[in-house]
Amino acid sequence: MMELFKFNEFQPFTEIIRNSRPIIRKALDKHFDETIHDEKRKIDEIRFFLGIFKFVTKKWNVEILYELEIHKGLIFNDISRHLERISSRTLSDCLKQLQELGLITRTVQDTRPPTVLYELSKKGKGFVELSLILIYYLADIPVKK
Template identity: 35%
Template sequence: MPTKKITKNTERCALQEILGVIGGKWSMSIIYALSHRTMRFSEIERMIPGINTRMLVKELKNMENNGIVTREVFATVPPTVEYTLTAKGKKLNPIIDELYKWGEEYVDKSMS
């Protein structure tokens, strides 16, 4: 009986690409935090319980590289840095709102 060779699909699916952009553990929380206004780094950090400074820096850099947020530095002492959602980032708001509603309905609160 001849064996059939299994070939690996080298193309990544669109969902994997999307998760590469917004799939970080903290990405959706950051987008949610920025959904209503521009915020300074420390404001974002305070708004997201459990995130550490290093991880917030990493996630914001990734999101900036993917065109989700813009970073603006002001020449003050100490330097002030503000983050804003781009038009591309703002398009994620309704999706994240729906995920939040889904979580409220279906995620067991005792799991956390």
């Protein structure tokens, strides 16, 4: 497992995973027992799941959310500095999409000149927290570099 997850503060993740998996399994079993999965239903569910995965794997989204988590909020230029290879246009588009999804907030500061602070919303913090549990769960899977 990656060195990062050997820190004691991540050990509670093991218990969270152990306790949540039976609850999730029960909900899934109930769903599949009670819902007819004809071809249309399967396609709809797969499209929904793939849409979520595309968001998660879209270049820069995770990096932006992680930077906002680490720094408890940043202005545009600071995000750009932390993500050296991102263009201003791409960063602007990503921030707009993350805001539309409710994962970040955008607050215009009363400064001269005006600055805009980007922070994780409650939903964005939840995304980061739950993502870490999934990453922790998958951390012992070998990853090609």
